[in-house]
Amino acid sequence: MKIKPLLWIVAFLITILTAYYQKVTGPTYPLKGKIKFSGKVIDYKLDRSHGGNGDQIVKIKIPDQEIKGSLYYKRYKTNDAYTEVKMQYSNSELKAGLPHQPPAGKLEYYIKLYNKQNVIHLPENRSVVTRFKGHISLSILIPHILFMFTAMLLSVRTGL
Numbered sequence: 001m002k003i004k005p006l007l008w009i010v011a012f013l014i015t016i017l018t019a020y021y022q023k024v025t026g027p028t029y030p031l032k033g034k035i036k037f038s039g040k041v042i043d044y045k046l047d048r049s050h051g052g053n054g055d056q057i058v059k060i061k062i063p064d065q066e067i068k069g070s071l072y073y074k075r076y077k078t079n080d081a082y083t084e085v086k087m088q089y090s091n092s093e094l095k096a097g098l099p100h101q102p103p104a105g106k107l108e109y110y111i112k113l114y115n116k117q118n119v120i121h122l123p124e125n126r127s128v129v130t131r132f133k134g135h136i137s138l139s140i141l142i143p144h145i146l147f148m149f150t151a152m153l154l155s156v157r158t159g160l
Contacts, residue, residue, distance in 0.1 A: 055097035076106035
């Protein structure tokens, strides 16, 4: 096999791997984890990005209806006090909404789960920052993605 086609194949693979790595480690990737609470394991996934209209719904699967929850949020990088929203239990999930923000608006939030004996914070010892984005037309989004990946591919190939 000639060296030029091999370099294009390697450049393509590096571009795909780099894009995947950015997707799963970037600032908008959901924060996932497990926590043990009152003898039960609770898996959680907290979104860090919200597109479109309406509030961002925060939900956690809860194995026990006796576990209650509150969502606390404030505008990111402000001295605002946290606002508490009681989470509602429905279909084995606790749910609450973060109020919709203008595009590029950010909220910082965390969840407190509690029952008669225990209280825990999700995530532990920190909060989550979520970014609101407006609707982007596919006629703009598709060319943007194509140009971005083409530029990545050409830059990796040039580097090789």
